[in-house]
Amino acid sequence: MQNAAKDFQAALLHKARWRPWEFAVWLVAFALPLLVPSHSLMVNEIAIVALFAMSLDLILGYAGIVSLGHAAFFGFGAYAAALFAKLVMPDPTVGLAVATLLSAALGAVASVTILRGSDLTRLMVTLGTALLLLELANKLDWLTGGADGLQGVVMGPVLGLFEFDLFGRTAAWYSLSVVLILFLLMRRIVHSPFGATLKAIRDNRLRAMAIGIPVASRLVTIYTLAAAVAGAAGALLAQTTGFASLDVLAFDRSADVLLMLVIGGVGWLYGGIAGALVFKLLQDWLSAVTPQYWMFWIGLILVLLVLVGRDRLFKPWTWFGRRA
Amino acid sequence: MSADETVLSATGLVMRFGGITATNNVSLQLKRGARHALIGPNGAGKTTLINLLTGVLTPTEGRIELLGEDITRLAPHQRVARGLVRTFQINQLFDSMTPLETLALVVSQQTGASGQWWRALGAAKGITTRAGELLEQFRLADVAQQPVKELAYGKRRLLEIAIALACKPRVLLLDEPVAGVPAGEREELLQTVAALPADVSVLLIEHDMDLVFSFADRMTVLVNGTLLTEGDPEQIANDPKVKEVYLGQGAVHG
Amino acid sequence: MLTILFDGIAYGMLLFVLAVGLAVTLGLMNFINLAHGAFAMAGGYLTVFAMQKLGLPFLACLPLAFIVVGLAGALLERTLYRPMYAKPHLDQVLFSIGLAFMAVASIDYFVGSSQQNVQLPEWLRGRTEIGDGALLLGMGHYRIFIIAVCAVLTVVLQLILSKTRFGSRLRAAVDDPRVAAGLGINVNVVFLATFAVGSGLAGLGGALGAEILGLDPTFPLKYMIYFLIVVSVGGTSSITGPLAAALLLGIADVAGKYFIPKMGAFTVYLLMIAILLWRPQGLFTRKGGR
Numbered sequence: 001m002q003n004a005a006k007d008f009q010a011a012l013l014h015k016a017r018w019r020p021w022e023f024a025v026w027l028v029a030f031a032l033p034l035l036v037p038s039h040s041l042m043v044n045e046i047a048i049v050a051l052f053a054m055s056l057d058l059i060l061g062y063a064g065i066v067s068l069g070h071a072a073f074f075g076f077g078a079y080a081a082a083l084f085a086k087l088v089m090p091d092p093t094v095g096l097a098v099a100t101l102l103s104a105a106l107g108a109v110a111s112v113t114i115l116r117g118s119d120l121t122r123l124m125v126t127l128g129t130a131l132l133l134l135e136l137a138n139k140l141d142w143l144t145g146g147a148d149g150l151q152g153v154v155m156g157p158v159l160g161l162f163e164f165d166l167f168g169r170t171a172a173w174y175s176l177s178v179v180l181i182l183f184l185l186m187r188r189i190v191h192s193p194f195g196a197t198l199k200a201i202r203d204n205r206l207r208a209m210a211i212g213i214p215v216a217s218r219l220v221t222i223y224t225l226a227a228a229v230a231g232a233a234g235a236l237l238a239q240t241t242g243f244a245s246l247d248v249l250a251f252d253r254s255a256d257v258l259l260m261l262v263i264g265g266v267g268w269l270y271g272g273i274a275g276a277l278v279f280k281l282l283q284d285w286l287s288a289v290t291p292q293y294w295m296f297w298i299g300l301i302l303v304l305l306v307l308v309g310r311d312r313l314f315k316p317w318t319w320f321g322r323r324a
Numbered sequence: 325m326s327a328d329e330t331v332l333s334a335t336g337l338v339m340r341f342g343g344i345t346a347t348n349n350v351s352l353q354l355k356r357g358a359r360h361a362l363i364g365p366n367g368a369g370k371t372t373l374i375n376l377l378t379g380v381l382t383p384t385e386g387r388i389e390l391l392g393e394d395i396t397r398l399a400p401h402q403r404v405a406r407g408l409v410r411t412f413q414i415n416q417l418f419d420s421m422t423p424l425e426t427l428a429l430v431v432s433q434q435t436g437a438s439g440q441w442w443r444a445l446g447a448a449k450g451i452t453t454r455a456g457e458l459l460e461q462f463r464l465a466d467v468a469q470q471p472v473k474e475l476a477y478g479k480r481r482l483l484e485i486a487i488a489l490a491c492k493p494r495v496l497l498l499d500e501p502v503a504g505v506p507a508g509e510r511e512e513l514l515q516t517v518a519a520l521p522a523d524v525s526v527l528l529i530e531h532d533m534d535l536v537f538s539f540a541d542r543m544t545v546l547v548n549g550t551l552l553t554e555g556d557p558e559q560i561a562n563d564p565k566v567k568e569v570y571l572g573q574g575a576v577h578g
Numbered sequence: 579m580l581t582i583l584f585d586g587i588a589y590g591m592l593l594f595v596l597a598v599g600l601a602v603t604l605g606l607m608n609f610i611n612l613a614h615g616a617f618a619m620a621g622g623y624l625t626v627f628a629m630q631k632l633g634l635p636f637l638a639c640l641p642l643a644f645i646v647v648g649l650a651g652a653l654l655e656r657t658l659y660r661p662m663y664a665k666p667h668l669d670q671v672l673f674s675i676g677l678a679f680m681a682v683a684s685i686d687y688f689v690g691s692s693q694q695n696v697q698l699p700e701w702l703r704g705r706t707e708i709g710d711g712a713l714l715l716g717m718g719h720y721r722i723f724i725i726a727v728c729a730v731l732t733v734v735l736q737l738i739l740s741k742t743r744f745g746s747r748l749r750a751a752v753d754d755p756r757v758a759a760g761l762g763i764n765v766n767v768v769f770l771a772t773f774a775v776g777s778g779l780a781g782l783g784g785a786l787g788a789e790i791l792g793l794d795p796t797f798p799l800k801y802m803i804y805f806l807i808v809v810s811v812g813g814t815s816s817i818t819g820p821l822a823a824a825l826l827l828g829i830a831d832v833a834g835k836y837f838i839p840k841m842g843a844f845t846v847y848l849l850m851i852a853i854l855l856w857r858p859q860g861l862f863t864r865k866g867g868r
Binding site for chain 2: 004005008009011012013015188189191192193194195196197199200202203204206207209211212213267
Binding site: 060066068112113116117118119120121123124125127128129131132135136139251255258259262292293294295296298299300301302303305306307 | 604610658661662665667668669671672673675676677678679680681682683684686687799803806807809810840841843844847848850851854855858859
């Protein structure tokens with residue numbers, strides 16, 4: 001009996017253990033701005049969008065909440081950081097912390113809307129929330145710059161030491177560091193008992209309630225966290241590009257990040273990273289090939305991915321046979 | 325703490341959906357350590373009653389008390405925390421998890437550790453030990469690490485019951501525990517049900533009359549959402565009203 | 579004031595005709611089709627094409643839009659949509675967003691991104707005014723026409739649902755597809771016909787309302803939220819629910835933009851979120867409905 005218990009414990013802990021390839025991924029990521037400095041901006045973009053995708057995975061992959069409006073928090077974080085830098089102080093880390101906290105607060109308020117109702121209701125309220133914020137940002141143009149956006153966000157040096165350089169290397173390392181820290185946090189959470197309760201809620205909410213899980217409060221917590229992380233990603237964007245415009249709140253953003261998770265896979269954080277990587281590279285390539293109509297190709301990819309199923313997409317020989 | 329202490333009581337429960345009265349003024353008293361069976365034809369409202377008792381449904385009228393506390397307005401998870409646990413007629417499991425993960429989760433929840441976010445699930449020794457015990461007890465140890473959705477029906481049913489026991493219930497509501505279980509595996513399940521601790525009070529919904537009569541010390545008969553009669557097995561078996569209800573639906577012993 | 583009410587009703591009825599197909603599709607196949615607006619857009623562009631290139635009169639374009647888009651809908655249902663019914667809602671959302679993106683980009687490519695104008699016939703361009711002062715009711719003839727057509731359509735739909743055999747089969751299939759199939763109702767045919775009619779109505783709505791709503795490639799994305807509001811607030815278990823929701827939405831939108839132009843669409847979103855918080859199943863569903 002003792003040995004069985006030890007085996008079981010080992011089995012459970014095994015899931016949370018770091019695999020060798022994970023170390024490799026992070027090492028390569030951090031090495032890239034050094035190895036290919038001209039691509040630092042790209043690395044920065046991918047890191048930011050990967051963080052955004054992982055924040056959505058928290059609620060979509062782990063808690064089963066379908067959101068069409070996650071960009072609301074991303075955009076809110078971006079504007080919060082931009083405004084903080086312009087109006088209060090240009091220190092990046094303080095601005096990041098403030099934007100993250102504010103996004104968390106917004107998330108906590110918004111979480112009330114996703115507790116009840118069906119998938120459709122949740123789609124509606126998340127979409128509505130994002131559209132609402134977009135309208136607000138549009139109308140409050142004295143604050144946000146409206147359609148022109150908030151320009152001229154000049155950031156001070158990171159931690160007072162590292163100036164943002166033209167190549168974007170500081171930006172890339174700054175973003176990568178933030179992403180790593182938040183990733184470590186999220187990784188802990190999803191492998192913890194708390195994370196297991198989220199999976200339970202996703203799989204079978206009725207049974208989760210029947211074993212004593214306080215579903216509503218768990219959902220509020222994870223939604224708030226997801227909003228905070230999305231806000232952090234938005235803040236990074238504003239800080240590293242010096243700019244915040246209405247498209248950070250647009251439906252496109254919410255749809256894009258959903259697509260990334262579909263490509264990379266929901267329910268394992270690296271899906272957000274993989275999906276972000278593939279998506280950004282694809283976007284870069286397609287924009288060069290067909291600058292105006294890349295929306296078509298994205299749409300086609302979405303349709304194919306769903307029709308064929310992600311696993312089968314990478315095995316073309318199964319496309320026309322019978323489904324297994 | 326006498327054997328006659330009422331642990332769960334429902335008084336005058338009424339449940340109306342639109343024009344339908346699913347539960348009509350039902351009252352029930354469950355004693356400590358009881359082995360109480362709830363029987364009645366299909367559609368009699370037995371599962372509805374369980375849903376009312378556990379808080380999945382809010383009664384239109386009536387009152388529910390658990391160990392002296394009024395729980396009529398409490399949410400389902402709060403009732404579980406107070407020891408009121410149920411199983412489901414149709415397995416309600418977490419398909420993407422393994423039995424090991426499921427039971428580890430339930431035990432974590434029961435011990436109050438489910439809010440922990442900084443340790444891995446399984447880091448706490450006591451939780452894995454307890455989960456391991458339950459896996460052994462329910463003969464699930466050999467499939468403990470397969471995803472639940474891949475398990476055979478019989479194993480899923482065992483897990484269904486194991487989950488309920490992992491919650492350390494004081495009052496256990498079993499909704500047709502052997503439903504769909506092949507005759508050969510019923511014994512296993514029945515023995516587990518019979519081996520429940522004596523001070524856990526059990527309310528059993530069941531159609532299998534053999535099981536009911538061997539298990540129950542008290543029976544309540546529900547027909548069309550209304551209480552028909554209540555008594556010990558002897559009385560119920562000889563009650564002409566009950567015989568009438570069950571005529572053609574299987575023999576009533578006695 | 580009354581004019582605003584009138585305009586709101588016209589807008590609302592138009593939204594209803596546009597969205598009713600979506601409501602029935604959701605209620606029947608439990609499928610969230612975010613590409614529904616693309617069918618409306620197709621009807622609008624078809625009308626512009628038919629009027630400009632083929633010289634067809636406006637009135638003839640309306641049934642044309644209904645039939646052509648309806649057929650397209652039937653084709654798509656049979657080929658693309660049917661395998662999606664059993665999939666989880668997330669997949670359906672992604673799938674239909676993908677289709678919507680493709681539609682938007684295709685129109686942009688083939689026709690260009692500028693707004694299209696529908697040349698209304700002479701007899702629709704007038705305006706009648708009754709009363710004066712605060713009670714002035716200004717009715718554009720175009721809007722009267724819209725209300726009339728939509729009212730007729732609504733009555734016809736309601737009659738089909740309640741008086742015909744198809745209607746009762748449809749209602750049975752919405753209530754419980756498995757039971758309906760067990761009763762010998764060919765559920766696949768019901769689905770196909772319903773989807774086709776719903777898309778056709780969207781096409782008709784697009785043709786009818788292009789002048790008011792504005793026709794450009796972003797149409798499906800712009801108006802998707804409005805259709806979804808009609809469906810989620812109005813519920814999917816009747817057509818009177820979405821009708822009431824559409825009217826409410828139309829009036830709220832027109833009134834909101836008139837009285838508080840600073841807030842714009844803000845009020846509509848806020849109202850929708852508030853309603854869904856209060857009654858997540860929609861304002862008009864019967865209890866227990868989807």
